[in-house]
Amino acid sequence: MSNYLSITEQEEKEMLEAIGVSKPSDLYADIPISLKNKALKIAPGKSQQQVMEEIEAYAKENVVFDSIMRGAGAYDHYVPSVVRYLSSRSEFLTAYTPYQAEMSQGILQSIFEFQTMICSLTGMEVANASVYDGSSAAAEAAFMCVEKNKKVILVPENVKPEVIETMRTYLSRRGIEIKVLKESEGYIKDGKVDTQMLEKAINENTACVYIEQPNYYGIIEDAEFVCDMAHHKGTKVIMGCNPMTLALLRSPADCGADIAVGDAQPFGLSVSFGGPYLGFMATRVNKDTMRRMPGRIVGQTTDGQGNRCFVLTLQGREQHIRREKAMSNICSNQAHCALVASMYLSAMGKEGLKEVATTCTSLAHYAAQQFTQGKATLKYPNNNDFFHEFITVTPTKAEKIVEKCAKEGVLAGLPIGPNEILWCMTEKVRKSDIDKVAEIMRRA
Amino acid sequence: MKLIFERSRKGVRCATIRPLEVSTYSVEKKYLRKELALPEVAEVDLARHYTELSRNAFGVDSGFYPLGSCTMKYNPKINEELASLPGFSRVHPRQEVDTVQDSLHLMADLSADLMELTGMDGMTLQPCAGAHGEFTGLLLIAAYHESRKDTKRTKILVPDTAHGTNPASAVMAGFEVVNIPSNAEKGVDLDALRAAVGPDTAALMLTNPTTLGLFEKNIEEISKIVHDAGGLLYYDGANLNAIMGVVRPGDMGFDVIHLNLHKTFSTPHGGGGPGSGPVGCKAMLAEFLPKPSIVKDKKGNYEFSCPKNSIGKVSTFYGNFAVMVKAFAYVRTLGSDGIKEAAEHAVLNANYMKAKLEDIYPTENRYCMHEFVVDIQKLKDQTGVSAKDIAKAMIDKGIHPPTMYFPHIPGVIDESLMIEPTETENKETLDEAIAVLRELYDLAFKDAKYLQEAPHNMAISRPDEVAAARKPIVRFEGEY
Structure with missing residues (x-):
């Protein structure tokens, strides 16, 4: 049965000889015998044809709605055909994170283009290469706003419930409070945030306010009022956006938001029972925001001959350099989804x-x-x-x-x-x- | 290469949609943006642009990719086709549960296979990547200690050879990090561990095989030390490929694990993601798993449920579902026999390369697992050629470089390359890579400068990373 190996028995013999053992299992000498080789209760291998049939059968009973x-x-x-077709090219699909810039310019440039498009839609000046989804983007953004004495995140109830739940999971163990502003308490009027009520909820401990545009109920928020008021009260605003609506709506930066986040799944990614989707994050460039942003960022530079080229940059924020002092633990992101999104945006124009x-x-x-x-x-x-x-x-x-x-x-x-x-x-x-x-x- | 924005020409259209069938609704003007900048290109321009980008990218399908710790094995195409079946790809995550029984069935069956493979009693597929899984697993550990009112356990022990994600995840989960040094055999220093554990120990995070590609021989003793102190043992599954089907983390004493479906289970890395980082746990931790979990009712129907003391949600829906489909196809293709054989060949291939290189590229003097770390320090002292120079010269030979400078133990391992051939490569490919590494070693003594300026045959030479960080240009600022 297929195991995707391609070494012949003769080659295996030669290799074992070169190593100086008689069978592959001899190489596991360091593993205590008492722990080894428990029989696995997993079905034996099957032919590819059988696997195709078996897993096709798994997809049959799901209801696909017209x-x-x-x-x-x-x-x-x-999703335009050109997007699915081009994005499935294996040079994109089977590459790793572009650590080796000289052989990864195509991937790096595609990320740079994605960052540019996210900046264009959000009006912001720097975007990262993606995070897992809109919920983790919101949670990471909230953490960017936290300061020593500002550890309360205000969230009106009219945002996606999954975002609130994910924020809680992400932040509660770090002494950060997610305070949900309820509709029943008057914080939401006619489906949108009541700016005057929100103002009363902000105090010196507030790190930021998270609102969505449009909100979970589909309603367009008066984002500019919220941002103006929040800034007046000395707190930041994160706007969670459905980026499709930004084709028409004022950008988060134009409304005054400090950080824009969201899920770019609407840009060419199928609904696919919930994933993979595409979290995006963008912010303004000032003294600390860019350096507090989690995730990969691609920057433009030149090579030895002065050619324009692209590299992973500002890596001093990241886990592989900073370890416990990193801004986030994120390593793998949703790079291929970001590629799909930029192809989609280019195809739609x-x-x-x-x-x-x-x-x-x-x-x-x-x-x-x-x-x-x-x-x-x-x-x-x-x-x-x-x-x-x-x-x-x-x-x-x-x-x-x-x-x-x-x-x-x-x-x-x-x-x-x-x-x-x-x-x-x-x-x-x-x-x-x-x-x-x-x-x-x-x-x- | 031109940027897509530099290919843009005003008024050009590519994809088009059905004309509007109802009257146009105008959003109130105060909400509208004034302008929008996006590229305007014809389909042929788009196709050529991305084809050009793809020619300047390198995947497993392009050539050998011995990138240590990343398990760049071949990504079977059947998996891609299956994941894109309409019965999976066109299913909305919030459909009524009776209309998504197959999705839940697949997730339940994949979870069961992964639990069996790792010796765990519970599993969640919700984390979207390995680091996301680490974070989730550590939250389970925190919840467990808290539920027992054992609230002083604030510290996570991490070996100095651990992946950077380990300490970063521990901090995100609200813990303090205590670094544990390595012993002379590059394993956990047991005396240091004994000295470090105590009533404040929440857990030890461990990769086994370690990041040096060595099996941690003292695992049973380590497990005893940590557990006797009341701590738990966390398994970083990055290196599971070496031992799957041979020994199970659960049998070694691990209480919580994460897996990387994009490493061990053959799903493609996509240039950095999406991955999938399922988390498994022993029975006493299952009540804390993220919500929703999937359970089967008496009639045999699947439904969503919430574990009794769930830590909550870690992502919007159920995780990277399409990635799960690919991994499931892989597990079902290999089966119990093929999984073990794959692990054995991953170890065989690594030991073969090691045996053919260790006379000039020093490494640990024992059998490695799926990868091995070579020390370039002596070569650098003799010739000035660094690990990076060797890596960059490999690019010219059409091989993706190994992982550089990791793990890093200052004064012990500084100049290193971590080579992980994976089981899907054949002997000829390994022999070619061995020949290249030997040739570059010789060249270091003859023409160090040539290596220090490598690569020579790519579209660009080495980029100025310092300039990139000093004055970051992170988006295209021109007109289009």
Whole structure:
């Protein structure tokens, strides 16, 4: 059975002779005998053909929906063929982290281009080469803001719940408090952050405020007000962005944010049951932010002949140099996903990305209107400033609506309460599918 | 090479989408950005740009990649095809659980295989990389001690040869780091360990085989010392490839492990990621694993559950699922027999190279595991040629250099190369690499300058790293 080895028996014999042992297991002399060679209860090896059949069978019972109207952190966008095709080139796929710059210029340049595109979208001046996902990006960014006497992170409840949970896991053992500002306590009004209430929550111990743009409910925040107020109170602001919306929306830097983070999965990565996705981080260049940023950063320099070239730089921040004094432990990141994202952005281009974003928000507003013709209402009827996600409230149970949509081949929005559904429209959703769901909603 | 921005021409389009079927919604003006800069290129320009970049990249498919500690084995193509099946790639992570039974089934089966392979009782696939796994595993250890009201255990012991991620992860998990020196055999100094352990010891983190590619012979004694002091033993799975199917970390006394699916289990490194860093643990730690976990109900259906005292989430969803599919295909292809054979051949290949090089490239005088570290100090003293110079000269010969300057024990190992051939390379490839290393050794005595200026045949010569760090240029600032 295939084990991907390519040494013949004769070669193995010659090699053993050169080493001076009679069989490969002799090389394990240092391992105590009592510990060795427990029989493994793992199936014996199979042919590639059998493995193909076996694992194809694993993919058969999963339901693949024709139309996905669910987002909530994972977005089903159209991926141009050229992106899948080019990104699967094995020089990209099978390379390691580009430690050896002379033979890795292609990888290094692709990361430099990714950093540039993230800076362009966020308006920031420096971006890293990626972190695991949007949640770990938010957690790492929060840690960047912590100072000796500022160890409280304020997070309104209208951000992705997974981000809050991940931040807690990341930071609570380092004496950092994640304080969630609840809707029931008045911190969120009409679905967005109430700046005046938030102001009252900020004090001298606040390290930063984390907000999302658009927020978990799909609503566009008044980010500039939040940033102005927070800065006035002496605290920093991290903006977690769905980067697709930045094709149209003001950049986090323009709004005044100190750090922009998010998940760039919408840029060419399939939903793929949750991963791999693509955390990004970007910030302004000032005396400490760049040096507190975790992860790889590629910089431009020249070689001995003066040619432009690229290298991993500012490595003094990283674990392999600084060990326990490093800013983060991150080593492997999501480099190949970053490559896919930059290919996607280049393939869509400036106009194409705006078209995708415009289509998403237009379909969402059409769907919101069509879905609320009967008894269904929008959860935040006074706020029409949502991007491509919105919440409906229905007399019918959310799960019933999900079932009915599934029968039409549509993955409905995510139930986020017994009668509440968080919908998402992307450019892949057809008007005819929205109209089908509108029928269901009219009777809901 | 031109940057993609330098190929941009105003008004050129590549990919296009379905025309809008409803009326255009205009976002309120106060929220809109004024301008957006992204490249504008035709598809042919895009294809040529990335093809050019790929020609200036080097993967396992391009040639020999003996990068120590990174296990750059061949990445089977069947794994890629399977991971991209629509039944996996087009499934939304928040679908109702009855519509994703296969995904959960695969994750449960992969977890079971990995637990069996490592001798663990619990497993999470949520961590996205090895370092992420270390962090997760250390949080389990913290939660365990806390649950026993054993709150004084604030220290993590780390050998001086450990990967840099080990101490960095320990600090992220809120611990203090205590470095443990190596003994003359480059293993853990038992006396130093005995002196270091105590009521403040949370755990010892260990790689076995060690980062020198040697099996830690005293592992049972180490386990006893740490456990007797009330601490736990953490296994850094970076070097599992040498021993999978031969000896299990759980049997050696380890309580928590992380694995690197992108090393040991053949998934591609992608130029730096994505990886996957599953964490396994012994039964007493399972209640702390990240949420959600996957359980099977009485009817045989899979569902999500939350371990009783979960540390919480470490990433948004369930981890790098597509990477798990690839690793699962690999485990199922090799099976119990193939896994052991792969480990044995990884060790065979490393020892063969070692045997053919050790007369001129000094290394430890015992069988190595899957990799070995050669000491270049004497060569440098004699010729001025450093480990880096040898590495750079290998690039000209079409071989990716070994890991340089790691592990670093000042005064003991300074100038080093760590060579890990992996099991998927054949004898001819190893013989060629051996010949190259021998040739470069000879050349060091004849023309040191040539090596010090290597590489000579690449698109660029050595980059000015100091200038890059002093005045960082981290994005393209030109017009496009």
